[in-house]
Amino acid sequence: MSTDVKKSWLASRLPCPAKESGHCAPTMERGRRYGATLPTLISATVLFLLASGLVQAVYYNPAHGFDSIQFILRDVNSGWLIHAFHVTGATMLFAAVYALLFRDIYRRAYKAPGELVWLLRVKLYALLLLVGWLGYALSDGAVSYWSLTGAANAATGLSGVAGAVGRWFFGGPNGAGTVARLEVFHAVLALTVLVTLGAQRCAARALARQAPAPKNPVSCHPYYTAQTFAALSVFALIFAVLVFFAPHFGLNHLNTAASDTLVVPAVLSPPWYLSPVSAVAGVFATAGGGIFGVVAMLAVLAALPWLDRSGTSNKRGKLYRLLIGLLLLDVIGLGWSVSDPACTAAGSLTLVFTIWYFFHFLVLTPLVTALEAE
Amino acid sequence: MAGTSENAVGHGAESRRGFLKILTVATGAVGAAAIAWPFIDALGPDADGTAAAHLIVNIAGIPENTAITVTWDGLPVYIRKLTAQQTADTQAVVTSTLVDPADFTDRVKPGYESFVVVVGLNTGAPCALEGNAPADPRGPFDGWLSPCDGSVYDPLGRVRGGPATKNLAIPRFKFINDAQIQFG
Numbered sequence: 001m002s003t004d005v006k007k008s009w010l011a012s013r014l015p016c017p018a019k020e021s022g023h024c025a026p027t028m029e030r031g032r033r034y035g036a037t038l039p040t041l042i043s044a045t046v047l048f049l050l051a052s053g054l055v056q057a058v059y060y061n062p063a064h065g066f067d068s069i070q071f072i073l074r075d076v077n078s079g080w081l082i083h084a085f086h087v088t089g090a091t092m093l094f095a096a097v098y099a100l101l102f103r104d105i106y107r108r109a110y111k112a113p114g115e116l117v118w119l120l121r122v123k124l125y126a127l128l129l130l131v132g133w134l135g136y137a138l139s140d141g142a143v144s145y146w147s148l149t150g151a152a153n154a155a156t157g158l159s160g161v162a163g164a165v166g167r168w169f170f171g172g173p174n175g176a177g178t179v180a181r182l183e184v185f186h187a188v189l190a191l192t193v194l195v196t197l198g199a200q201r202c203a204a205r206a207l208a209r210q211a212p213a214p215k216n217p218v219s220c221h222p223y224y225t226a227q228t229f230a231a232l233s234v235f236a237l238i239f240a241v242l243v244f245f246a247p248h249f250g251l252n253h254l255n256t257a258a259s260d261t262l263v264v265p266a267v268l269s270p271p272w273y274l275s276p277v278s279a280v281a282g283v284f285a286t287a288g289g290g291i292f293g294v295v296a297m298l299a300v301l302a303a304l305p306w307l308d309r310s311g312t313s314n315k316r317g318k319l320y321r322l323l324i325g326l327l328l329l330d331v332i333g334l335g336w337s338v339s340d341p342a343c344t345a346a347g348s349l350t351l352v353f354t355i356w357y358f359f360h361f362l363v364l365t366p367l368v369t370a371l372e373a374e
Numbered sequence: 375m376a377g378t379s380e381n382a383v384g385h386g387a388e389s390r391r392g393f394l395k396i397l398t399v400a401t402g403a404v405g406a407a408a409i410a411w412p413f414i415d416a417l418g419p420d421a422d423g424t425a426a427a428h429l430i431v432n433i434a435g436i437p438e439n440t441a442i443t444v445t446w447d448g449l450p451v452y453i454r455k456l457t458a459q460q461t462a463d464t465q466a467v468v469t470s471t472l473v474d475p476a477d478f479t480d481r482v483k484p485g486y487e488s489f490v491v492v493v494g495l496n497t498g499a500p501c502a503l504e505g506n507a508p509a510d511p512r513g514p515f516d517g518w519l520s521p522c523d524g525s526v527y528d529p530l531g532r533v534r535g536g537p538a539t540k541n542l543a544i545p546r547f548k549f550i551n552d553a554q555i556q557f558g
Contacts, residue, residue: 055417076420082413
């Protein structure tokens with residue numbers, strides 16, 4: 001049977017729509033930045049995390065979470081490597097997502113018609129925070145145990161609908177079946193991350209099709225495929241250095257001990273990628289307040305296309321850029337302030353950083369963008 | 375002449391690009407394989423599983439006319455030490471008269487003829503056989519008896535009567551020395 005006959009045999013029985021050319025259009029503008037490869041790097045990292053997560057799911061036992069991870073680390077062939085892949089992969093994923101969000105803010109890519117792409121990216125970030133925290137809870141270490149217990153007690157203690165949802169999610173206070181259901185949620189929500197990535201990719205393609213014809217066109221392949229692979233190589237190199245030389249990068253070292261229901265560690269800081277959000281949640285005294293803080297933090301981020309009052313003007317003012325730099329320092333400060341409780345000023349600094357975060361989005365952004373658009 | 379020179383340069387650049395392309399793809403393939411290997415390796419059996427699959431059993435303490443039971447691959451395996459009488463009796467049987475013909479030499483390892491190693495499950499209605507201890511009911515051939523369907527086996531594990539029509543299965547094993555056998 002010739003190849004042509006085979007093709008028509010398959011094509012007639014499995015008709016697929018013609019290959020999309022919007023993403024990798026035959027001609028694209030010259031001089032695309034390396035930052036534009038971030039969505040591809042994020043997708044690749046999510047697939048990598050899914051693979052390493054599935055392998056660990058074979059051996060993970062929710063009834064003995066910490067011990068089964070020790071089993072993976074010590075007994076499973078290459079298990080230590082798969083585990084380090086997963087842990088460091090989470091670090092790389094969040095690094096890429098934070099970079100993507102800041103890049104979009106800096107370039108004002110969230111403005112119409114890019115607001116749907118922006119919303120999907122904020123949704124991706126929100127989902128990843130949840131999936132990341134669930135994975136952290138699955139580690140069943142001395143620190144994450146208290147994070148899970150605190151969250152479960154707070155959520156199940158809420159009144160009304162929120163409490164009902166909390167009890168449904170955690171299955172009551174942190175008990176026998178809690179970690180088992182969190183393992184399922186961790187995996188299922190990781191799949192919805194894939195769906196969100198797909199939607200974001202579709203929206204970004206649609207955006208690319210609307211763009212005016214390039215002035216200095218180059219073909220997508222090999223120029224931008226090569227660029228993507230170059231970016232992927234550097235990304236993989238950083239990843240490899242972290243896996244082999246700093247596998248606990250950004251993690252609380254106390255969490256490498258087993259959980260103990262009667263011992264609360266001195267430092268309860270979460271992984272670095274959760275710490276800015278954890279800091280804002282901690283500013284509020286009550287559980288409901290903490291949830292409100294996290295939702296508000298994500299909501300102002302999602303509202304950015306409408307908080308930006310520059311209209312159709314594409315001027316990029318110096319003051320706004322300065323504010324983005326300050327915002328970056330502010331978010332780093334938020335994360336740092338919960339990682340070092342020995343610093344006596346940490347509590348008040350967290351409050352200052354939180355206030356600045358909301359001040360930046362709700363007051364400074366509309367003000368400065370409107371001023372600089374004139 | 376200028377044209378020739380340009381062609382030569384062009385040819386050189388082309389072959390250099392081809393070489394670099396092959397080099398890049400080859401390096402990438404090695405990297406991808408190195409990344410993929412831990413994922414494949416992690417799903418294979420670990421050291422405990424491999425050790426259990428190659429179980430080593432001490433047989434020095436088995437008294438004559440007695441069998442011990444070990445579990446290997448999830449199956450009850452009977453290791454029996456024959457008496458001189460049983461060896462002689464089973465060797466004297468005319469093989470062609472058996473239900474499932476098998477020689478004495480088919481059922482034991484050369485050099486270790488006094489040990490019989492079989493899977494202790496009846497080949498008819500599946501259940502564990504009786505007859506490991508000298509006091510157990512063993513049937514008329516002094517071997518094993520199935521309590522479920524009454525099938526009878528001789529000391530070599532050959533079927534000699536009853537609904538069963540197959541000899542007892544012999545697991546994969548080898549003698550390491552006089553005192554130890556290894557399965558798998």
